[in-house]
Amino acid sequence: MKKKFVLIITHGNFGIELLKSAEMIMGDQEDAAALGLRLGESVDDLRNKVEEIIVENQKADKDIIILVDILGGSPSNVSLYMLKKYGNIELITGVNMLMLIEIFQSRESEELDKLIEKAIDSTVNGIKRYNLKGKDSDC
Amino acid sequence: MGQIVLARVDDRLIHGQVMTKWSKGMNTNALFVVDDATAEDPFMKDIYTMSTSNTGMTIKVLSIDEAVDYWNKSNFEDYKAILLFKSIAGAKEAIDKGLPVKRLNLGGIAKTKDSKFVIPNIAVRHEDMDTLKEVESKGIEVFFQVVPDTKSVSLKDAIKSF
Numbered sequence: 001m002k003k004k005f006v007l008i009i010t011h012g013n014f015g016i017e018l019l020k021s022a023e024m025i026m027g028d029q030e031d032a033a034a035l036g037l038r039l040g041e042s043v044d045d046l047r048n049k050v051e052e053i054i055v056e057n058q059k060a061d062k063d064i065i066i067l068v069d070i071l072g073g074s075p076s077n078v079s080l081y082m083l084k085k086y087g088n089i090e091l092i093t094g095v096n097m098l099m100l101i102e103i104f105q106s107r108e109s110e111e112l113d114k115l116i117e118k119a120i121d122s123t124v125n126g127i128k129r130y131n132l133k134g135k136d137s138d139c
Numbered sequence: 140m141g142q143i144v145l146a147r148v149d150d151r152l153i154h155g156q157v158m159t160k161w162s163k164g165m166n167t168n169a170l171f172v173v174d175d176a177t178a179e180d181p182f183m184k185d186i187y188t189m190s191t192s193n194t195g196m197t198i199k200v201l202s203i204d205e206a207v208d209y210w211n212k213s214n215f216e217d218y219k220a221i222l223l224f225k226s227i228a229g230a231k232e233a234i235d236k237g238l239p240v241k242r243l244n245l246g247g248i249a250k251t252k253d254s255k256f257v258i259p260n261i262a263v264r265h266e267d268m269d270t271l272k273e274v275e276s277k278g279i280e281v282f283f284q285v286v287p288d289t290k291s292v293s294l295k296d297a298i299k300s301f
Contacts (some may be wrong), residue, residue, distance in 0.1 A: 011155055040260065042249065043151060072190045074154030080186045 004107045004115065005057040008034040008067045008095055009050065015067075015095065022100040029104055031062065037074055047078045054089065056083055063112050064088070065103065067095035077131035090116055098126040141215025146240040148220040148230050149247040152177065153187050153198070153223060156246070159223060160286040162196065169197040169218035171206060171235055174225045179200035203229060207236045227267050231274055243274060245283045257283045257297045258290060268298055 007031075008015035019034040033053060037046050050066075057064055066082070068075040071093040075081065083089045090112065102122035106115055144165045149157065152172050157255075162170065170191065176184050177200055186198045191198045197218060201209065206222070209215060220254035222240070224230040234240050248254070256262055261283050263271075275281045275294050284291040 017168075034158050043154075070155055070159065071194065071298060072153060072158035076152060077151075077186060077190055084182060084189075123231060 001108070001111070002029055003060075003062040004112065005031045005048070005053075005062045005064050006033075006067065006100075006103055006107070006116045007053055007064065007072070008032075009046070009079060010034075010036055010069040010095065011075065012038055014069060018095065018097065018100060019079075022097060022104060026069050026101060026104045027035070029056075032104075035075075036037060042079065043074050047081065050078055050082060054086055058086060058088070060121060063090070065092070065112075067092050067099065067103075069093070069095055071138070090118065094123065096123055098122045140212075141218040141220060143215070143240055144219050145242060145244055146224065146230060146233075146238075147226055147244040147246045148224045150225050151247055152225060153190060155218065157184055157221070158191070158194070160243075161246075164287070165219075165221075167219050167221050168195070168221040169199070169215075170202040170223060171215075171218075171220045172198070172223045173203055173206045174200070174223075175202045175227060177225070177236065178205065182262055202224050203233045203236065205239060206233060210238055227263070227270055231270050234274060234277065234279065240279055241269075242280045242282070245271075245281070246285055255301065257301065258285065258292055260285055263297075263301075265301075268294075268301060272298075 007117050008019055014016045015034040016036050019032060023029055035046060035049055048075055054064055066079045066089060068079055073075045076093060099119045099122060106118055110118060144167050145161060153170055172187055187200055188198050230243060245261050248261050248263060254262040254264045271281050271294055281294040282291050283297055
């Protein structure tokens, strides 16, 4: 099975810290990187860094999964640009802890399509609501 | 009949601030990128369209002349649109050619060698201020603001501190 490189791109340091937090649970990860676009930084610089990572990993014959925070933001614009230019890239929006853990957990055992599906499902199924309305609050 | 909810100059065109802040709460259902270079670039045009699929917003990428024609022929149909311009010159041209803009927001212009920040993220040159004064003399409110609920600076105050 091909190795799968995970690239997280977000506004600010969110993605960089998210990767660290996920590694706290899953252990240090190879084939993972995170980039942040901070206020005042140039989108062109970000695009160049992303492109460098993609070229390098496609050369090494790895699958590339990009995770971004919000659809329509600059990180997602840059990623869609790469997707169009290089093809063969998977992009998921709404990156979060559950998604990242699922990917790290399953990327060596699942094929790409199935992995993406599991990553999205983990997020959707991982959101639960709790409150104590209508119950005695003695628990 | 459609409506221009806001016209904004932002060299990043569609991005997070526009998608999450400006497009909410103003009853907007469309973003029109009005920029000649982007309209002639099928690659970038595609990216902007892709980036907003599934969001319920209608996206159009138009040249200045196409946008003016679209307004003249159909008043933007039923769209309540935010217009996004890449440059002050582009916004001025569209206004001069007849787009009925009431408020022009300066929202994001990267710094260059000969420009100066008015507020963080928005840098203009001296000649831009003259262009903006001309725009305001047509009864259009010109203001500098990155996102709603943050500091807004009027053109008058911006010129004072420039």
